[in-house]
Amino acid sequence: MPDDEATPPLDELMRAIEAEDRSAVSALAEEMHYADLAQAYQELDEEKHHLFLKTIGPAKAADMLVELPDSLIEEALDAFSPSELKILFRELSDDDRVDILQDVGEEARLRFLGLLGPEDEELTRSLLKYEHDTAGGRMTTRIGRVFANQTVKQAVDMLRRSQESTETLSRIFVVDQKGRLIGKLRFRDLAFNTWDTPVRDIMREIGPERVLATADQEEAANMLLKYDLIALPVVDEFDHLLGLITHDDAMEIMQEESTEDIEKIAGIGGEQSEETYLNTTILTQFRRRAGWLTGLAFVSILSGYVMMRFGSILSEVFLLALFLPMVVAAGGNTGGQASTMVIRAMSLGEIDHDATWQVAWRELRTGLFLGLLLGSCMALFTVVLLPFFHFDLPAGMTLAKVAIAVAVALTTQVTSATFLGSLLPLGARAVRLDPAVVSAPAIAAIVDVSGMLIYFTVARAILGL
Amino acid sequence: MPDDEATPPLDELMRAIEAEDRSAVSALAEEMHYADLAQAYQELDEEKHHLFLKTIGPAKAADMLVELPDSLIEEALDAFSPSELKILFRELSDDDRVDILQDVGEEARLRFLGLLGPEDEELTRSLLKYEHDTAGGRMTTRIGRVFANQTVKQAVDMLRRSQESTETLSRIFVVDQKGRLIGKLRFRDLAFNTWDTPVRDIMREIGPERVLATADQEEAANMLLKYDLIALPVVDEFDHLLGLITHDDAMEIMQEESTEDIEKIAGIGGEQSEETYLNTTILTQFRRRAGWLTGLAFVSILSGYVMMRFGSILSEVFLLALFLPMVVAAGGNTGGQASTMVIRAMSLGEIDHDATWQVAWRELRTGLFLGLLLGSCMALFTVVLLPFFHFDLPAGMTLAKVAIAVAVALTTQVTSATFLGSLLPLGARAVRLDPAVVSAPAIAAIVDVSGMLIYFTVARAILGL
Structure with missing residues (x-):
């Protein structure tokens, strides 16, 4: 991954702005690419924004504006007089003008539309009909x-x-x-x-x-x-x-959609903003993450309820506690892997509607193989290594029996979690939701509950508790 | 997300190939885009590949080859005679030729280089010096x-x-x-x-x-x-x-790198292949997922060990089991969110080395706010809703005390997990690893252990167990 080395002209520009040296700012901005100007603008303290915009003027500001995050657009436009805005809007290409007008409030949009020439206004109004995230909108x-x-x-x-x-x-x-x-x-x-x-x-x-x-x-x-x-x-x-x-629009779209997928899969909600990570306020970060977290916390109480109900098994055979978190977590991990794979493949247009059952069948088998692998590992671990630790077991119980119970529970949990992890995004699409709403933490929360139930049920049956 | 509707000429082509109707295949291929030909090629049974390649001929096959996944390249080249290969390689642009030669074995590469004209051979050899994933290599x-x-x-x-x-x-x-x-x-x-x-x-x-x-x-x-x-x-x-x-190279690079990030974050290992999801074998899927899963399963046994050691607390106060999975899972979720955010921002070049401590400080505060939110929710839940369920509590213990213990443990767990989730990818970069190796499941496995320790320690201290 690249390091964004600060380019010297950028540093120079920042110093000139801090010093309020208008002629230096103007000369430097003339030489710089608008993407670099936008970067400088975002690194500035807010009270310097006005000076910067007025110094570079509306024509130069137009190109820079296109590169700014949505939330900074309206404030920047407000720095200019109506006659300057006319110049600014004339400088913009039709699609950029539409993008910018989509980022400001309704009242401001009508005011700005009135500043366009009749031809531009008609064109802009016709483009504003398309949703922002459609081909027509871009x-x-x-x-x-x-x-x-x-x-x-x-x-x-x-x-x-x-x-x-x-x-x-x-x-x-x-x-x-x-x-x-x-x-x-x-x-x-x-x-x-x-x-x-x-x-x-x-x-x-x-x-x-x-x-x-x-x-x-x-x-x-x-x-x-x-x-x-x-x-x-x-x-x-x-x-x-x-x-x-x-x-260049296509690249931006791909970058946005990938980031959106990544964030949704991680259970981060809300609109993916054009803001960079460091420019987002902590409050926004908090809001985008708090929703899923709180919801999932209450789902996890179900897991706790299962544990409370079956907890006596753990006090009968202490050794069972050793494997409980592992069985539960393995389901979350493998379910998350499966859903991530399927969501990404859908985003890339690789899975059409006809392939739904093909995908589910693939994941069911992959899950079974993963489950058998993990189950065997843990069974081996139990019979080969655990004897050295001399755990207390109730009369009539052997490590071999525990090994079988753990292996069966783990295989069942991993297989079902993988299957579920692939089915949920496919199901979301079938009911016309974005598949990426099925976040990995959500799948983990669900298979935590099922994992507890599977583990305790299997242990009871096989160990005769 | 788009559905890839099968275009009618593609269906027609597939039928012509199945029927081994060479003149129809040839005529259809003439009209079609090489990206569509590549799609058709991948959907064919392997025994039809030879017929298809020979029918469309080396010149047309050259462009199509570029769009195929790496693993299919060498087999496809083997369908042609040396004189046909000369035509094929002459048809390719220099960077595509290099890409293709990077996808075949050492022996085949030397053989193919011998088929190029002296000028092309020298150019190709000089380009092969650059690593595949550098600017020079692309x-x-x-x-x-x-x-x-x-x-x-x-x-x-x-x-x-x-x-x-x-x-x-x-x-x-x-x-x-x-x-x-x-x-x-x-x-x-x-x-x-x-x-x-x-x-x-x-x-x-x-x-x-x-x-x-x-x-x-x-x-x-x-x-x-x-x-x-x-x-x-x-x-x-x-x-x-x-x-x-x-x-177009840039778009491919971005798509590959995004997919790689997404997969790594989900704990899916190995090279991101150019293969589509449905064209990957189940064995490959299994291999790429099994590594992390098995490793993390053994880490989870540490959680189990903590639970076994402190398990007696759960049998003293059954109610504590109700919140245990939630406290543990909340850490995994919020740690995963934090690492995902930071990894993506680094991929997009938004966080340079100087910003490391700025990021950690941001996430520490975000984590604290999220922890306080979750802690308060659960404390409220405990004192407002739980009284209706009449849980047995040991003498001297009140729901209010349990609520305080849960809130303190949860806030500590969420704050530390968020902080750790942001620090680990930054730390990976500091030691020159790809930040995305810090997968969300890995963070979850680590904070599961710390979550158990935090929960039991806090409960002991506050409830006097």
């Missing part, structure tokens, strides 16, 4: 688009006119007269052909690589990854080209 | 490169000559006479300027956006993400331009 409409029946010269002239308002000319898309997507081009295909070549003759046809505007953003990102695309066309149900998801 | 050397002192016309002529061997012209890099990276261009910058403009005048300078060939691949991917790049230049220590990491 797409840019500023795309290189030419018609199939144009010549290379006509196409180049058209692109030249729209040059400034286009996000990427790395991929140019070809539509028919009705605006339906039929092919794509690279800029060099135009440059390396004669002026009168028809676009239709040099375009490449597009296969399945497109996504519906209403599709989940994760589907779009997975498709960009699968087909190694720089930009994925977004279409409506009639295949009209609406916009593009670009490679 | 880069392509087929880049658009022009000199600062050329005119636009000279630059375009040079690019036109190298067009076919260049992976992307979306970004063109500018070097000085010594090959040192100094700027970049987009193709359209050349196209929209007059022939005699010097490249130096229209290039944009490059800031910190470059990576050393020996740097970790994750560092390269994070930089592409941070700076929204299509391609990141890879340089040596003297800033000579060696190659590029492209956006």
